[in-house]
Amino acid sequence: MTRTIIQTENMGFTYPDGTSALQNINIEIKEGERVAVIGSNGAGKSTLFAHFNGINKPTSGHIKIHGKPMTYRKEELLQIRQKVGIVFQNPDDQLFAPTVIEDVAFGPMNLGLSEDEVDGRVEEALKLVGMTGLEKKAPHHLSGGQKKRVAIAGILAMRPEIMVLDEPTTGLDPTGVDQIMKILYMLNKEAMSIIIASHDVEMVTQFADKIFVLHDGEIIGQGTTEEIFNDCETLYKAHLRPPKSAELLYMLKNEGFPVNIKLTVDEAYHEILHALGSQSYHNLLHLVKDDLHHKLLHSLGEDKYHELLHLLEENQKDVTSS
Ligand SMILES: Nc1ncnc2c1ncn2[C@@H]1O[C@H](COP(=O)(O)OP(=O)(O)OP(=O)(O)O)[C@@H](O)[C@H]1O
Ligand SMILES: [Mg+2]
Numbered sequence: 001m002t003r004t005i006i007q008t009e010n011m012g013f014t015y016p017d018g019t020s021a022l023q024n025i026n027i028e029i030k031e032g033e034r035v036a037v038i039g040s041n042g043a044g045k046s047t048l049f050a051h052f053n054g055i056n057k058p059t060s061g062h063i064k065i066h067g068k069p070m071t072y073r074k075e076e077l078l079q080i081r082q083k084v085g086i087v088f089q090n091p092d093d094q095l096f097a098p099t100v101i102e103d104v105a106f107g108p109m110n111l112g113l114s115e116d117e118v119d120g121r122v123e124e125a126l127k128l129v130g131m132t133g134l135e136k137k138a139p140h141h142l143s144g145g146q147k148k149r150v151a152i153a154g155i156l157a158m159r160p161e162i163m164v165l166d167e168p169t170t171g172l173d174p175t176g177v178d179q180i181m182k183i184l185y186m187l188n189k190e191a192m193s194i195i196i197a198s199h200d201v202e203m204v205t206q207f208a209d210k211i212f213v214l215h216d217g218e219i220i221g222q223g224t225t226e227e228i229f230n231d232c233e234t235l236y237k238a239h240l241r242p243p244k245s246a247e248l249l250y251m252l253k254n255e256g257f258p259v260n261i262k263l264t265v266d267e268a269y270h271e272i273l274h275a276l277g278s279q280s281y282h283n284l285l286h287l288v289k290d291d292l293h294h295k296l297l298h299s300l301g302e303d304k305y306h307e308l309l310h311l312l313e314e315n316q317k318d319v320t321s322s
Pocket of ligand 1: 020048
């Protein structure tokens, strides 16, 4: 049976200044899942993520990691932070060493690994995120997207069981987004559980197998990617926009077209072709009924028109002879 790795029970969190950032959060994340928490600015995504490794402590309810309620004791927190690697939303909150290489090496070094092992991991992590060659640079001299990559490399090098990434693709160019999402996909295939926060709904649909919709500190929707995007109203309520392809199909569906919501452009294309096919068929019947043969001839072309007439005649013969 798949183990539950993170579970919250009626969890709430209020900041010291009185801001109630999370209320009544009940979520369950299982081993090996690819999870996305989606929500607009201020929805509570980063606040929620900071509970996953004990940075935030719930002000009501509980959080359990591997079935055990967190006690927030120092040794336990150290253990949890080895298992749960968090890539912060803002890389400046994460990067602090004088050079890129020292920054990425910091985590694995603290795990007490041999120098060779640390060097190997750092090299591999920097290669994965496409930052080889910039090892000696000062992190604060990097571009925004480069900083993000280094921050991800730092957590990758620790090889956590669960990788939590707050807005992993913000500031990355399209190639960078593809690169990072491919890495996450690959790590997940190697059994790492991945949790991301994002409002880039288009990207999320390509990645997640389970989605939570967070709005004003509450979970207002959860389910598979298909389930979430078949309910565009919940997304609108959360001030999110469905993927363009899903939105288009949703509009067609509301107009009475026989379409299912599809998430990728390719699937949407086939769904629309299919729907157009049946719609054209109905148009055709309408035209034949009204005896507007010249219109048919025009829209089908001569060959197809005669082929169709032939078929109709054959069909007529079948009907009269039976
Ligand atoms: N340190 C803090 N003290 C007080 N309020 C805070 C603090 N950090 C965040 N908040 C508030 O908590 C709420 C949730 O913020 P959070 O950063 O979790 O949202 P988010 O979903 O991550 O948003 P974004 O998409 O902008 O990153 C907001 O209303 C925010 O103003
Ligand atoms: Mg945030």
